[in-house]
Amino acid sequence: MSERTTGGLTEKGRATRQRIVEATALRILDAGVDGTSLDDVRAATLTSKSQLFHYFPGGKAELVRAVAQWEGEQLLAAQEPHLSDLSTWESWEAWRQGLEAYYLGLGRWACPIGSLTAQMAATDAETAAFLRTAWTTWRTRLAAGVRRMQATGSIDPAADPDRLATSVLAAIQGGLLLSQPERASWPLEAALDTAWATLHTPATAGTPTRS
Template identity: 65%
Template sequence: MDGTKITERGRLTRQRIIEATGEQILASGIGGTTLDTVRAATLTSKSQLFHYFPHGKAELVREVAEWEGRQLWEAQEPEIDDLGSWASWERWRSRLVDYYIGRGRWACPIGSLATQAALTDPDLERAIAASMQAWREALAAGVRRMQEAGTVDKTADPDRIATVILAAIQGGLILSQPERSAWPLEAALDSALAPLHMAINHEDR
């Protein structure tokens, strides 16, 4: 939708629809989220929904994916653009745990969408894959900065470490959800970050 043709009130309504849809997808999945359930949750009419999302549910879900991706990235800033010291990694870890657990988000929106996208929308699948790749590349870049600083063993594989970290986040959240506790996610992250302790310069901590 052309953002130049929408009023501020309309922009707020559109954003409210996106956020409510995101919550429904986290709770019920893409398949369990319909335009009717979105209408009921947001008290909007069918004509309103198609005014803001003329291509229907597929467009709405893609907008949710984009919004959730921005939210996740912003939650990791500014550390996601640094990660050149152990202190930066610790701050990044704390921000990430707070984003998920502190806000009561017991699942990763991007991870949840990734597991369902292949069954619903190839374009959405590609968009989410690109988002996950960008996340992995940012983490790998941080590992390389640590290597350049001499705080991580130069033989370590940054891409492999970044992949392990992402897998730990997704797995840790799955274990944290039924317990309603942060410790499984924290434990998974700590294990995934263990390679960064190799050849660490204690003055850099």
């Protein structure tokens, strides 16, 4: 019996393609997009040039876009089930601890989609579109959590959920950037402490609202 084919690839082919994407993601996290060549990917995955272009006919650009899409999916999945809850302060704290553990587990204080955005958003519109989807989905889920908290009176109803969610994302990315040279978590923790204080602050005392 021949191997089942879906979407133009066999199961084995999809597994090989995914292995290439994951190996490239690790290389990019270490060396950046410019520091990652197709020869590096071939050496890391033990694939031939023809095999690499079979899965990624568009070459490096297509491969980087696949990495951007996968990294976004991985980041969101790593935050579950807490990201889909965020209905109590306990669930927000559990989400925060899980997110910090995720970044620590990467072996360095860097956000894969944050790093890709800094490197690619201004130069590759197609890659930027994949990254924008990840950022928008993340912000939307955080904003949904803010709305749940507003419904129970835990967060001021006058606050703008989307702006609060964006401030949390900004704290995460800024905290990670400052954590990188320190090789420690405390800058990220300090940034999130400030974001937490903002979530608890009434709108009349400065909670972000949309004019």
